[in-house]
Amino acid sequence: MIDFTFTEEQELFRKAAREFAETKIAPHVPMMEETNGGWDEVVKELAEAEMFAVTIPEEYGGLGMGYMGRLIALEEIARVSVATAMMYQVFGLGIEPIMKFGTEEQKKKYLPKFVTGERLPTVAVTEPSGGSDPKGARTTYKKVNDSYVLNGRKCFITNSHIADVQIVLAKDEDNPEAFTAFILEIGMDGFKPTHIEHKVGMRGCNTGEIEMKNVEVPAENVLGGEGKGLKVSMSAIGDAGRGGMVGCALGLQQACLDESIKFSNERILYGKPIGKLQAIQFKIADMKIDLEAGRLLGYRAAAIQDQGGRSSNEFAAAKYYTTEAAQRAAKMAVDIHGGYGCMEEIPVTRFLRDSYVLGPSAGTSDIMKVIVARWAVS
Amino acid sequence: MLNIIVCVKAVPDPNDADKLKIDPVTKSLPRSDISLVINPLDSHALEAALEIKRNDDAHITILCMGPPPAGNIVKECLALGADKGILLSDPAFAGADAFATAYTLAKAIEKNGAVDLIFCGMASSDGATEWVGPEIATFLNMPVVTMVNEIVENAGDEWIVKADYEHGYRKVKIKLPAVLTVTRNLNQPKALSFSGILKARKKEIITWDLKDLGVPVENVGLKGSPTIVTEMTRLESRREVEILEGSLQEKVDRLIKILKNSGVVNV
Ligand SMILES: Cc1cc2nc3c(=O)[nH]c(=O)nc-3n(C[C@H](O)[C@H](O)[C@H](O)COP(=O)(O)OP(=O)(O)OC[C@H]3O[C@@H](n4cnc5c(N)ncnc54)[C@H](O)[C@@H]3O)c2cc1C
Numbered sequence: 001m002i003d004f005t006f007t008e009e010q011e012l013f014r015k016a017a018r019e020f021a022e023t024k025i026a027p028h029v030p031m032m033e034e035t036n037g038g039w040d041e042v043v044k045e046l047a048e049a050e051m052f053a054v055t056i057p058e059e060y061g062g063l064g065m066g067y068m069g070r071l072i073a074l075e076e077i078a079r080v081s082v083a084t085a086m087m088y089q090v091f092g093l094g095i096e097p098i099m100k101f102g103t104e105e106q107k108k109k110y111l112p113k114f115v116t117g118e119r120l121p122t123v124a125v126t127e128p129s130g131g132s133d134p135k136g137a138r139t140t141y142k143k144v145n146d147s148y149v150l151n152g153r154k155c156f157i158t159n160s161h162i163a164d165v166q167i168v169l170a171k172d173e174d175n176p177e178a179f180t181a182f183i184l185e186i187g188m189d190g191f192k193p194t195h196i197e198h199k200v201g202m203r204g205c206n207t208g209e210i211e212m213k214n215v216e217v218p219a220e221n222v223l224g225g226e227g228k229g230l231k232v233s234m235s236a237i238g239d240a241g242r243g244g245m246v247g248c249a250l251g252l253q254q255a256c257l258d259e260s261i262k263f264s265n266e267r268i269l270y271g272k273p274i275g276k277l278q279a280i281q282f283k284i285a286d287m288k289i290d291l292e293a294g295r296l297l298g299y300r301a302a303a304i305q306d307q308g309g310r311s312s313n314e315f316a317a318a319k320y321y322t323t324e325a326a327q328r329a330a331k332m333a334v335d336i337h338g339g340y341g342c343m344e345e346i347p348v349t350r351f352l353r354d355s356y357v358l359g360p361s362a363g364t365s366d367i368m369k370v371i372v373a374r375w376a377v378s
Numbered sequence: 379m380l381n382i383i384v385c386v387k388a389v390p391d392p393n394d395a396d397k398l399k400i401d402p403v404t405k406s407l408p409r410s411d412i413s414l415v416i417n418p419l420d421s422h423a424l425e426a427a428l429e430i431k432r433n434d435d436a437h438i439t440i441l442c443m444g445p446p447p448a449g450n451i452v453k454e455c456l457a458l459g460a461d462k463g464i465l466l467s468d469p470a471f472a473g474a475d476a477f478a479t480a481y482t483l484a485k486a487i488e489k490n491g492a493v494d495l496i497f498c499g500m501a502s503s504d505g506a507t508e509w510v511g512p513e514i515a516t517f518l519n520m521p522v523v524t525m526v527n528e529i530v531e532n533a534g535d536e537w538i539v540k541a542d543y544e545h546g547y548r549k550v551k552i553k554l555p556a557v558l559t560v561t562r563n564l565n566q567p568k569a570l571s572f573s574g575i576l577k578a579r580k581k582e583i584i585t586w587d588l589k590d591l592g593v594p595v596e597n598v599g600l601k602g603s604p605t606i607v608t609e610m611t612r613l614e615s616r617r618e619v620e621i622l623e624g625s626l627q628e629k630v631d632r633l634i635k636i637l638k639n640s641g642v643v644n645v
Contacts, residue, residue, distance in 0.1 A: 008450055009575060012457055016570035023569070050572045063572050 004296075006072075013069055017076035020049045026080050032204020033350065039162055039206045042084050046091075047117025051077075055092055055240075056099065060111035067239075067302035071247045078251020079258075082354040083205035085251055086361070089244030090158035093362075094121025096240035097167055097181065101224030101232045106183065110165060122163035123241070124154040124210055125233050131156065131360070132367050134230065139212065140173040141180060146219050150182065150191075150212040158361070160208035161193040167223060168212070169233045179229035183221040190215040201353030238312030239305060241362035242319040246298040249322035249358050253291045256329035256351050260284055260336045267338075274336075283332040290325035297321055313375040320368035323358040330355035380436040382427045383490070385483055385498045385510070386455055388414035388448035392503070404600060405607035406473045407504060414444070416451050419499025421458075423560050425567040426497050428459045430532065437461050439490060443471055443482055449583060456578040457570055463583035464490065470588045473600030476505065480513030482598050485591050487518060494535075496557040500525050511559035522557040523550050527564050 006014070024045045032038045046052060054070050056062025063069070070092055078085035091114075098110050098121070113119035127137045139152025150170050157166075164186040172178035184191050190213040197207040224232035261284060264275035274280050301314035330352040334341035337348050344350075359365060390398055391413040401408055416424075427438045440455040442448050443466040452463035466486055474482065487493055496518075498511035508524065515522035525542035535554040540547050542561055552558075588595060596602060620636070622629040637643045 008453055009579070011450070012454060012570065012575045012578075013572065015454075016572060016575060019569050049569075054572065063576055065572065065576075069572070 010068060010072060013065065013072045014076060017073045018079075020045075020051075021077045021080040021084075024049065025077060025084050028084075028204070029081050032081070032083055036198055036203045038204050039087060042081075042087065042204070043117065043120065043162060046084070046088055050115075051088060052091060052095075052117050052120075053115040055095060056111050056115050060107060061115040062111065067243055067305040068299065071243065071250075071298060071302045074244060074247025075251040075254070078248045079255045080251075081204075082248055082252050082351075082358070083202040085248045086202050086205045086357075087159055087162070089241075089248055090122055091120055091163075092244055093123050093236055093240045094159070094163060094165065094167060097123065097223060097232050097236040098183075100236065101181075101228070103220075105220065106223065110183075114165075119165050120159065120163045121165040121167065122157060122159040123167045123233060123236060124157045124160070125169045125237065126154060126156045128153065128155050132364060134169065134234070135171075135179075137169065137171055137179075139168065139170040141170040141182065141217075142173040144216075148180075148182065148217045148219070148222070150184070150215045150217055153194075153209060153211050155209045156197065156207060156360075157210055159206055160210050161196060161206050166191075166210065167233065167236075168210075169229050170212075172227075178227045180226050181223040181229040181232040182217045183223050184212070184215065184217060185221075188215050188217065199357055201350070201355070201357040203353075235310075235312065237362055239310065239315060242312065242315035242368075243298070243302060243305070245358060245362045246294070246301070246315065246318045246322050249319075249326040250291065250294055250298060252326045252351060252354060252358070253287065253294065253322065253329045256326070256333035256348065257284065257287045257291060259348050259351070260287065260333045263337055263340075280336060283336055287329045287332055290321075290329060294318065294322035294325050313371060316363070316368045316371040316375070319362065320365050320372065323355075324365060326358055327355040380430065380434060380494045381492050382430065382436055382438045383441050383487055383493050383496045384420070384424045384427050384438060384455070384460065385496065385514070386420040386424065386440050386442045386451060387417040387499070387502045387505075388442060388444045388451040389417045389502055389504045391415045400610065404473050405610055406600070414447060414451055416454060417499050417502045417504075419501060419503075419560065419562060421499075421567040422562055422564050423497040423499050424455055424458060424460065425565045426526075426529070426558075426560055427495075428568070429565060430495075431459065434532075439464060441483055441486055441490075442466065443474070443479060443486075445472075449585070452583050453578060454570070456581040456583070457575040458568070459574060460581075462581060465583060465585045466587075466591070467585055468587035468598075470595050470601075471599045473603065474598060475603035475605035476507045476509035477513060477604055478598055478600075478602035480510045481517055481602060482591065482593070483510070484514050484517035485593050486586060487514070489586070489591060494554050496520070496555070498557065498559045500559045500561050508559070511557050515557035518555075518557075520555050520557055521552050522559070523548075523552055524559045526558045526560045529564075 028038055028042050053062040054065045058064045074085050095114050129136045141148045141150045166184045168182050168184050194211050195209040264280050265273050267274045297318035301311040301318050304311040333348040334352050340346045394413050430436050438460040440452050440460045440463045442452050446467055449465050452465050456463055501508040512522050523539050523541050526539045528540035531538040538551050540549050622632050
């Protein structure tokens with residue numbers, strides 16, 4: 001028989017994460033919204049709450065709480081701030097390939113520093129030439145003696161201006177079929193973050209561009225072997241990246257549901273709360289059904305990972321379902337609020353803007369369907 | 379090493395207050411099918427013990443009487459940093475008043491062995507008698523200070539504590555072993571941490587039932603409770619609202635009149 005209940009320990013993880021989000025992250029949200037900044041403060045809070053240690057194994061100083069622990073933490077953080085959850089999820093995405101493909105030296109060098117937040121990672125794959133088609137990327141590397149020289153530009157990179165360790169995918173200048181992942185560090189000559197994006201939602205979540213101009217990268221910074229770059233980056237995005245987006249989406253759905261229930265209990269029309277109207281109840285039911293279904297998809301995919309399996313297909317289905325459901329939930333939440341749903345000081349307007357940013361990250365809904373179709377017919 | 383016991387009660391989650399029902403016959407609060415949280419003042423009691431442990435050699439045992447789900451509360455206390463948990467759970471313990479509760483807890487404390495200090499919250503959020511701490515002290519023949527809001531000196535076995543006293547405070551010298559009941563002003567409880575939760579994996583929770591305690595069934599639970607709740611009435615709380623209307627001058631005049639009539643100002 002399958003056990004669908006969270007363990008007592010997982011319930012405590014959730015409680016700790018919720019307490020953290022409500023007391024330490026919530027106070028930053030207005031400033032993040034207003035300035036599209038404030039990430040340094042938020043990152044400090046995440047580090048102090050041991051959030052970066054969640055997926056890292058104990059032998060490297062981490063907590064080894066696995067995908068389930070990470071999903072619980074993400075869901076609770078996103079319920080309060082999707083922007084924070086997004087930065088946190090991409091730090092996790094940066095940690096993943098070093099855990100999975102790193103040499104022992106690389107693991108020892110980076111993982112203990114990620115645990116404390118002393119160093120922060122991200123993954124940079126997308127380029128102006130199109131995120132859905134990583135092979136079309138134009139960033140190149142060329143082997144010169146014992147090192148590699150990288151040239152190119154990446155866009156839409158989460159944590160671009162915060163992360164000092166960036167896993168960059170590049171194409172062999174002489175062989176357009178060969179891709180390699182490199183660990184770049186801030187401080188390497190010619191490597192720097194450039195433009196900061198102003199997104200419609202997830203304000204305060206750092207997204208931007210990075211530039212590589214003749215960056216010399218030592219051979220020991222190749223991650224997962226030369227020519228293995230697509231596998232390294234795509235498997236990290238497939239598992240940790242999509243899994244992370246599921247957490248962001250579920251938390252946002254819960255927030256939409258919470259605010260909708262609150263408002264529909266408080267708003268009196270025709271002498272009674274609008275929550276008594278069936279039209280409102282049906283919206284709330286739709287949100288709840290989506291949330292329950294999304295949780296089953298997401299936590300199942302996470303459980304498969306923790307049992308040692310791969311679940312990038314399951315995460316693709318969950319990512320598609322939950323990010324689309326988050327957009328539906330945000331629209332319904334805004335609708336339930338009537339005119340207030342158009343006023344910026346009401347949280348649901350932030351939810352609507354945030355929900356639209358969930359879509360493309362870690363692969364668009366179309367791409368998720370391409371993957372799921374391939375899975376279905378395989 | 380200081381052996382500290384913290385008595386912790388699992389009380390109904392205030393977020394689920396609308397789901398609470400009182401048993402019409404026993405007039406008690408059935409706890410088995412509602413969500414439970416740590417009694418808020420007991421988390422200050424635990425924090426007091428943890429503060430001592432941060433600076434001195436101490437061992438903290440959590441003692442909780444409640445239905446099996448209260449085990450989660452004990453686990454949470456272990457995750458917060460306590461070393462060992464004891465859950466007193468037996469259908470015979472149900473429906474206990476402050477006296478029977480204190481008796482049962484005192485018997486468990488005796489059974490557990492050496493103890494230097496017993497911390498309790500000043501009161502529970504659902505019972506609010508403030509008696510359990512002093513009654514434990516009585517059963518164990520120990521001194522007690524209630525409503526402790528500061529530990530002034532804690533070296534050796536004579537401690538000095540500050541405690542609430544009407545509009546002022548008392549400063550009391552007390553000889554260990556002793557019972558202290560604490561207020562929320564004593565400290566700020568720390569948040570749960572992931573590493574604390576993981577450390578709790580290796581910590582032990584013992585469950586003792588009536589047989590383990592070896593006490594007569596007449597002395598515990600509803601049977602051992604001399605308190606008789608004869609009647610309960612629902613308290614209606616009504617608020618009167620007046621929205622001031624008119625010009626600014628009229629509103630100010632009206633406000634001054636209201637404040638004068640209620641005795642708040644004297645002009
Ligand atoms: C907030 C945010 C954070 C991000 N963070 C990162 C990051 O940290 N690192 C990183 O590398 N990237 C990141 N990205 C980039 C993200 O992965 C890309 O936006 C995404 O892969 C889509 O690429 P694109 O934007 O270039 O759109 P395109 O690939 O140009 O797609 C355009 C349209 O074509 C559709 N399409 C493309 N291919 C197909 C197909 N085969 N079948 C059907 N339809 C198709 C798409 O669904 C879309 O509708 C982030 C993006 C956002 C918005």
